[in-house]
Amino acid sequence: MAFIKKSATEIDAVDHEHHREVKRDFAGLIAELDSDNPTSRRWAVRDLAHTHEACPELVARLSIESDASVRTAILSALAHLGGEIAISGVVNCLRSEDAALRNEAIEVLKEVPNEVESIIESLLNDADSDVRIFTVNILESLRHSNVEKWLISVIEKDPHINVCATALDLLSEVGSEQAIPAIKELKNRFAEEPYICFSADLTLKRIEEGVQ
Amino acid sequence: MKHILVIDDAATVRMYHRNILETAGYRVDEAINGIEALEKALVKPYDLYIVDVNMPKLDGYGFLKEFRRQEDLSQTPAIMVTTEAGANDRALGYAAGANLYLTKPIKPHELLSYTRLLLGDLA
Numbered sequence: 001m002a003f004i005k006k007s008a009t010e011i012d013a014v015d016h017e018h019h020r021e022v023k024r025d026f027a028g029l030i031a032e033l034d035s036d037n038p039t040s041r042r043w044a045v046r047d048l049a050h051t052h053e054a055c056p057e058l059v060a061r062l063s064i065e066s067d068a069s070v071r072t073a074i075l076s077a078l079a080h081l082g083g084e085i086a087i088s089g090v091v092n093c094l095r096s097e098d099a100a101l102r103n104e105a106i107e108v109l110k111e112v113p114n115e116v117e118s119i120i121e122s123l124l125n126d127a128d129s130d131v132r133i134f135t136v137n138i139l140e141s142l143r144h145s146n147v148e149k150w151l152i153s154v155i156e157k158d159p160h161i162n163v164c165a166t167a168l169d170l171l172s173e174v175g176s177e178q179a180i181p182a183i184k185e186l187k188n189r190f191a192e193e194p195y196i197c198f199s200a201d202l203t204l205k206r207i208e209e210g211v212q
Numbered sequence: 213m214k215h216i217l218v219i220d221d222a223a224t225v226r227m228y229h230r231n232i233l234e235t236a237g238y239r240v241d242e243a244i245n246g247i248e249a250l251e252k253a254l255v256k257p258y259d260l261y262i263v264d265v266n267m268p269k270l271d272g273y274g275f276l277k278e279f280r281r282q283e284d285l286s287q288t289p290a291i292m293v294t295t296e297a298g299a300n301d302r303a304l305g306y307a308a309g310a311n312l313y314l315t316k317p318i319k320p321h322e323l324l325s326y327t328r329l330l331l332g333d334l335a
Contacts, residue, residue: 097300099271107268133295137266162295162316169222195317198231199224 030057038067045070049077059089072104079108079115087115091123094134106137113144120150129160136166152179155186165195172203180207214331215239219249219275220264220293225316229262229293232320233327246270250278257285260331262323265294265305273308280309289330293318 024047032044045061048054058074058081065071075093078086093105109116116138123135136154139147151174154167164186171179183200190196216238218229230240241258243249245267253261261279265272272292280286292310294301305313312326328334 097304099265099273099304103266103268103271106266130296134266165317166222166295169224172224193317194319195225195228198228202224202227 026051026053030054033057033061038070041065041067041070042073045073045077049073049080052081052083055081055083055085055089059085059092062089062093068100071101075104075108079112082112082115087112087119091119094123094131095128102134106134109138110141113142116142117144117146120146124150124154124158129163132158132160132163133166136163136170140170148174148176148179151175152182155179156182161190161193161196164190165199168196168199168203172199172206175203175207176210177207180204183207213237213239214259214333215241216260216262216327217241217243217249217252217258218262219243219246219267219272220262221245221267222264225264229323232323236324236327238327246272246275246278249275253279253285254282257288259288260327261288261290262327263290263292263310265292265296265301273304276305276308276310291326291330293323 026048029044029048032040035041035044045058048058055078058078062071062074062078065074075090078090087109090105090108093101096102096105120135120139123138124132126132126135132154136151139150148171151167151171155164155171158164158167168183168186171183175183183203187197187200216233218226218233218240219242220226220229221244226242226244230242233240241252243252246263247270249261249263250270252258263272263275270278272294276290276292279288279290289311290309291312291314292305292308293314293316294305295316297315302313311330314322314326
């Protein structure tokens with residue numbers, strides 16, 4: 001008997017059909033989140049991505065999910081669903097020991113400026129300096145009118161050098177004239193730190209050149 | 213002239229490292245994340261890699277793990293330079309394949325001393 005190899009498209013189609021054979025109601029999809037098969041779990045997440053009631057289960061799954069593609073699907077679904085439970089679930093990933101999960105969460109949060117707006121200030125005041133650094137990372141491509149104001153506030157007040165350094169890096173791209181006094185003050189505050197002096201001089205030069 | 217790849221998503225950090233290393237006579241290339249770094253390393257291996265941890269697309273741990281799987285790159289020195297100062301982060305860095313784990317902000321003389329040490333350039 002001749003062996004006919006299926007194309008990747010055919011295999012995907014069969015796979016898709018197989019994993020959609022299970023009952024696609026809410027309870028069936030939630031049960032599928034515990035499937036041994038990552039493809040089944042991923043399909044369940046995708047099918048739950050429009051159901052707000054699924055947020056608690058998706059958040060809970062995030063902390064135990066071992067497959068990167070399922071995890072990415074969960075983060076995207078939560079960002080799409082929005083709301084306090086979903087966004088808190090993504091934000092909690094900033095405290096994870098897993099760098100890949102943290103970075104995925106940062107990328108997802110950058111895409112939902114309106115959802116993130118109300119929690120940025122509390123995250124910038126978090127007791128954990130790493131969380132404050134990741135929050136500055138979120139601001140990097142967050143299209144929001146307060147980004148510069150938040151960054152200026154960080155370099156004026158944050159006691160941790162690496163939080164200030166991360167904010168200064170971003171100000172070198174988005175800073176305007178109104179950031180100049182705070183950058184000069186930061187340079188005075190960390191006058192013994194070569195990186196801050198280098199970055200502050202570079203940022204001031206860029207802003208001043210942009211003004212001319 | 214020895215050739216170093218600086219991998220960091222922050223442009224200012226890359227420039228800072230480049231300034232220090234080029235002033236000391238090294239050639240420097242840059243990559244903005246682990247994926248771009250892997251692509252560059254596979255085309256033309258470098259003498260030393262200076263790697264950040266938190267970067268989009270592929271973080272520093274992921275880069276080092278993948279990098280160490282490549283037979284011809286497995287022995288090349290790599291310094292992880294990051295804001296993550298915890299003991300667990302340090303352990304993760306060494307487990308991923310870093311030869312040295314340094315926390316930011318790094319002073320120019322520190323970066324140069326460790327670079328020379330790993331490249332065998334100490335006088």
